[in-house]
Amino acid sequence: MDHKQIAKELVPLLGGKDNIISASHCATRLRLVIDDESQINKQEIEDLEGVKGAFSSSGQFQIIFGTGTVNKVFQPFAEEIGLDDESAEHKQKQMDHNEAVKKKMNPVSRFAKVLSNIFVPIIPAIVAAGMLMGLLNLMNRFGWADGDSSLYILLDMFSSAAFIILPILIGYSAAREFGGNTYLGAVVGGIMTHPTLLNPWGLQEGGVEPEMLNFAGMNIELLGYQGTVIPVLLTVYVMCWLEKLFRKFVPNMVDLLVTPFLTIMSTGFIALMVVGPLGRLLGEGVTTSLSFLYDSGAGFAGLVFGGLYSLIVLTGVHHSFHAIEAEILGQVGFNYLLPIWAMANVAQGGAGLAVWVKTKSKKMKEIAGPSAFAAFLGITEPVIFGVNLRYRRPFIGAAIGGALGGAYVTITNVTANGIGVTGLPMFAIANDPVNYAIGLLVAVGGAFTAAWLLGWQEEEQQPKKEETKTEKDSEEKAV
Structure with a gap:
């Protein structure tokens, strides 16, 4: 895809350069603060090549491109809208609009945003520490190195530093x-x-x-x-x-x-x-x-949390869980919530996989396949907003799969040595890889089956920019 062309086409669909107050991006999405969202042409944005979905949440209009693509689109997009504008007028406009956005958010959303802003930058350090702990566990389990060896001692230092x-x-x-x-x-x-x-x-x-x-x-x-x-x-x-x-x-x-x-x-x-x-x-x-x-829940906690987690993701409040997970990790020594979140995430991929297999829409196949794979790696926004939530019933199927997988990993006491890593990468920090793998199969299989059985209503593709023969004949008769 031509990233510069996509960025150029986005600007008028967003209401023009003057309608875009500020722009940033995360791992998968463009995050835009828009002056007047009524000027946005959401349908045509979603029809652009590479766009997996678009939605408005918490005062931001977000466009999902996916990992590896969003940063390539953002650079030319920032040039198109003049993001480097340092004028006092532009800065004041940004500040006024951001304050208005905060006032629109409810207290829970504001609190979650604060915690997210604090912990998201720290996650790479904790992820690295968790992965090192996982490596140490593998070395212990398979006898790759003695506990008194210099290699083991050094890796132990590296893994514990972030928590200290x-x-x-x-x-x-x-x-x-x-x-x-x-x-x-x-x-x-x-x-x-x-x-x-x-x-x-x-x-x-x-x-x-x-x-x-x-x-x-x-x-x-x-x-x-x-x-x-x-x-x-x-x-x-x-x-x-x-x-x-x-x-x-x-x-x-x-x-x-x-x-x-x-x-x-x-x-x-x-x-x-x-x-x-x-x-x-x-x-x-x-x-x-x-x-x-x-x-004490005997799997009930995993059933409930695994089923509801994706709903919590829609609100953005899930970012506040990083603080709770870090507290649990520091106090208890392991994280028993992360495997549940992992089940909910891969379940979204399982439901997206069902859509990819069953849908007759070429556009949806192009979105659903890569989005489902991204969910298996722990990145769920493309499949949630671009596929499952669009059809609704696959999202319900994913919730069912997440609940089943969450119950299984809870009953089998699967835990993790870190935070922020789910899906297939979490194998490196899971204490019980076998039961974690079974949990993944339960979640993905349950979501795939539930989404397939629930079914969904395919969207009818309306012709764009090209007139149908009937419309053309009608115009000729009118003339």
Whole structure:
């Protein structure tokens, strides 16, 4: 496909250059902020070569191209709309529109977006750590290397580093989202993982108790926050609020010296004495509740979560799950939610595969096949929005397959060593590859069968730009 031509054709279909406020892209989609969405020609956009679907959500108009294609379209598209416009008028227009978009979003969507903005940039680090842990598991299982060997020790260091400094990574990312100094946020994360504080993993190993420090009549438990999420998020939020407060009354000439000093000192005390311990209790409460539901449900949790996950994806709230998964991973040592999400994702691929086999539409075959394969790799947006949701019933079939697969991996206690990786790539971090493989077959097979049996109404293709013979004859008679 000619990516430049597609980008050029997109602009008028979106209402012109002036109607596009801002543009960005993720792994699969163009994400556009549009001034007036009534000017968008959605039907013709979806008919463009390479487009797998288009929809509006949370104040953005999103066009699905798929992995590897979206970035190639985005570059010429950005040139077409003048994305590098740095004028004050353009920036102010962007800010005003973005504020209006935020006001339209409900509190749950806003909260999910905040967590998404914080955790999505961190996911590659956690994915790399999880993959390394999976490699270590394979080395243990098949005896590829001795546990005392230099290779094993080095890989163990590499795999655990991301979780040891996770509060620092979260501190940096959260400060950027909350409007504070990112490096101060990283320092706060460093304070909460300082070597003076006992690593909480020492408590799980038994026989080790944290020291107590008496300060101003209060006992401070010298226990670190390695691998935790909620305490760091709350602390950095407080830090950003304090930083903005100090900047209001600190003179500009000494702002560089005084504001960071006051911010770090006050936040450090608050973190270790108040916010950190409260955040730890909250995180443990969330983890304990989910673990209880998972352990006592006998597959029920997997059935429900696997069936509903794709619906949650439609709302965008699923991005907030990264925080919960990271908290579980840090507290428990493994992630029991990710295999359930994986079942829901591959089930969408199974339903898309049914559409690919059964549909008579050439355009839909071109979309459904590659989209289903992408879902098997954990990328579901193309098949959800471009295929299954368009016909509705295949989406229901995918939910059935996801529920069946989720129940199976829950009953067989399949877990993962990381977050963010689903589908076939999750084999590298799954604790039980055999049962994980069976779960994939159950999810894909169940979704394929359910979608096939439910059936769907094929869309009638209307002729575009070319007149039918009947229309032409009618015009000649009229003349």
